Amino acid sequence: MELTFKNPAEETRQAMCDASLEMGNRPRTKEYRESAEENIEKITGHDHARVLSSGNAAIMAAMANIEGPVMIPDQGGWSGFRKMAEFLGRTVLYLPTSEGVVDEEILEEQLKQKKPDALFITSFAGYMAEQPVKAIFEICEDQGVLLVEDASGSVGDPEGNLANGDHSHVLVASTGSPKVVNVGNGGFISTSDPQKFQDTGFLLKTLQASPVTCAGLREEIKKAPLNLVKNIDACKFIKKELKTCLHPDKRGINVTVPVDEPKKIGRTLRQALNVKGGGMITTCPRYDRIKQPAVCLEIKNLDINCLTRDNLQEIVATVHRVTGQV
Ligand SMILES: Cc1ncc(COP(=O)(O)O)c(C=O)c1O
Structure with a gap:
């Protein structure tokens, strides 16, 4: 079995090479930026x-615009939420979840009780x-809380549930x-609120991407829906075949398997599932995944061309063998 780490598409890399030869060309820079932004919109x-x-x-x-406390999930979020809140001096409130997934009733009760300005998920x-x-958006709307959705793993969701501007005030x-829009940086x-960008105009300019990144993004974002669907389908297959994993019936782009000795099992899995150009195993407890001992199969890291049925079956057999699941 040959597993390969995900790379930006050939067209993306070519577009970035071409853009690098245009550095300093203002009309071209404007064109790369504007067309990338149009594709995001x-x-x-x-x-x-x-x-x-x-x-x-x-x-x-996103956070610079928010003055009061920010709420984040107690696990399964992104550690950058907390680090950025601390850096900007914002109070962090934790939302209890069911293994990372937000429970609507608990959310409503916690928003009423703790009154954050924003929820980051x-x-x-x-x-x-x-x-x-x-559902999270509707509760946030009712409570006057800004919902910021980190869509690093979901851009182009064909079901329209995730990374959908109709039900997120702000997407980041x-x-x-390796991401779903895999530009490399x-x-x-x-x-849809123009005020958000007016208030932070200077910061947005300070943080802006290079024209090379814009040229890459405008190409690579076209591949996001296919990338995402192939990742989700591969995880669905693996979740169905595995004896034990978390959230077996939910869509995802990795698969998390609870184990007693995550470090040891992670090491053995890394050797057995050798990925050319990178890795596909993370270990828990970890805020970004789950706060319990587990290993994660980061299917999202793999080139979609190696997500064949044979390879997925071999991944499952390897996990069963290494973890002793019978
Ligand atoms: C969900 C999520 N959000 C944000 C980031 C941070 O992205 P960057 O490395 O581009 O700052 C990551 C990085 O892995 C991530 O997984």
């Missing part, structure tokens, strides 16, 4: 977008389970490696 349904230097830069731009809890984003995303922020 098209795919998210938001009216305004900015290409920024990273996903964390987008989180910074990732579209998939720990990349492993879809959040009920539309990383387009670094950069990120973006989008919203």
